Amino acid sequence: MTKKSTKSAPVYQYDAVVIGTGPGGEGVAMQLAKAGKTVAVIERYSAVGGGCTHWGTIPSKALRHSVSRLIEYNSNPLFSDSLRNRHMTFAEVMSHASGVIRSQSKLRASFYDRNRVTLIHGEARFVDANTIQIVKADGSTDQITAAQIAIATGSRPYCPKDIDFNHPRIYNSDTILSLKHEPQNIIIYGAGVIGSEYASIFRGMGVKVDLVNMRDRLLSFLDTEISDALSYHLWNNGVVIRHMESYKSVEGREDSVIVNLESGKRMRADCLLFANGRTGNTDMLNLEAVGLKADSRGQLKVDANYRTTVENIFAVGDVIGYPSLASAAYNQGRSAAESMISGKADSQLVEDIPTGIYTIPEISSVGKTEQELTAQKVPYEVGRAQFKHLARAQIASTTVGSLKILFHRETKEVLGIHCFGERASEIVHIGQAIMQQKGPGNTIDYFVNTTFNYPTMAEAYRVAALNGLNRIF
C-alpha cells in the first residue's frame, strides 16, 4: 500500500484516491488498479455502486421493466379476462428493484476486492491537493494522502428551497423510491428524461399523471418525429402534458399537494414528484482548500484529459455535467485513469454518445437528427421500418414503434439512427456499430447486403435500408 519513495519525491500512502463509487469512480479505480497503481476509493454511502445503482439508473430501470411486463401481461390476448387486469403496488414493484440493487452492489464491491483497491467508507473532503480527510459514520475522522485524486462524486436532485421536500407527499427522484402509499394521481414536475420515464412508470401502474413541462415540446434534443411519437403515446395512454408551464408555489396538504403555476392554473394530486434538474455533489468537498470552484450547478470544469485546473486533480461523471449518463461516466473514468497514468487520455470517447430513454415505449438514438442535418444543409435521405410490419414484433406483440435511418444521399454514409419502441436501446447499437466504421464500411448498403436472423427486430435495419434506398434516384 505504501509507495516507495525516491529521495526528492514526497511519500504518499496511495498513488491515487478516488472519491465516489458510481460508474465514474469505478472506471477510474479499476483502470488504475489494473495498471498496478495503489488505489483507495472513498464512499460515503454504506454500499458501493453510486447514485447509479442505488437511486438512479438501476432502480428506475428495474421499476420500468416490471411495469412494462405488467402492461404486456394485462394486454396479452393469450390470457383470459379473469387472469388479466392484475394490479401491482409501487412497493411490490420496488421489491424486485431492491433485489437487483443488492446484486449489483455486491458484484461491484467484489470488483474492488478482486483488484486490491482499498475501500473506505466515509465522507471525503480536501485538506490540500494531496490530502483527503474522511469523516466516518460514527463521527471519527481519518486522513489519507495520494499523488493524484479523482473526483467522481456524482449529482443529486435539484431541490429548490421554496418547496418543502420534508413533506410526506413531496418527492424527488431519490425519495420517490421509498413511496409507501398508493397514489391515485401524481404531478410530475419536469418533463426531462427522468420525469418522462417516471410518467411512463406511474401511468403503467394505472396512476393518473400530470406531467408539467417548462418547454414547448418533450425532450427537444430528440429528432422531432421521435419526440412527437413520445408525446402522442403518453397522451394516448392518458398522461396530461402541460407545456410551457412553471410553478409559482407548492402547497403540501395532509392528504394532497397543490401546485400553483405561474400561468394561474392550480393542480392537485395525491403527491408530487419534482424532477427538474440536478446539482453536482461538490459542496461537501471543501474545494476552497485546493483552489477549485464549482459553477452554480455544483459542476467542475475539466479539460479533454479530465484534468481540473489543479494539476493532480481529475473529475469525471455527473460532477462535470453533460451528458450525465452512467454509460458515459464509466468510459470517462477509464479515460481519466489513462491521463493520470500517462498524462494524456489515449482513447478519446466516441463523439456520438447514444441516447437511451426508458419511457414506455422506449427511445434510443445516435448521430444527427433530421433537424440538425437540415440546418447544416446536408443532402440526406430517410429509410424507415415500422415495427408493426416485422414478424418478430407481431409474434411478441410489440408492434408499436419504428426505426429510422438517416443517410447521405450521395455517399450513403449512415448519419443518424432513431428508434422508438420496445428494445430500442438495444436495437440502436447495431446502427451505431456501422456508423463508427471508417471508410466505405459505414454506408447504408451494409444493411441490405447482410443476412439478418429471421425473425428478429434487427431485421428492421434491412427493411429501413431498402425503404431509404428506394428514395434515391
Ligand SMILES: Cc1cc2nc3c(=O)[nH]c(=O)nc-3n(C[C@H](O)[C@H](O)[C@H](O)COP(=O)(O)OP(=O)(O)OC[C@H]3O[C@@H](n4cnc5c(N)ncnc54)[C@H](O)[C@@H]3O)c2cc1C
Ligand atoms: C432516475 C434516474 C435515472 C437514470 N437513468 C439512466 C439511464 O437509464 N442510463 C444512464 O446511462 N444514466 C442514467 N441516469 C444517470 C446516471 O445515474 C448517472 O449519470 C451516473 O450515476 C453518474 O455516475 P457518477 O459516477 O458520476 O455518480 P454517481 O453514480 O452518483 O456516484 C457518486 C458517488 O459518490 C458518492 N459521494 C458523493 N460525495 C461524496 C463524498 N464527499 N465523499 C465520499 N463519497 C461521496 C455518492 O455517495 C455516490 O455513491 C439516471 C439518473 C437518475 C437520477
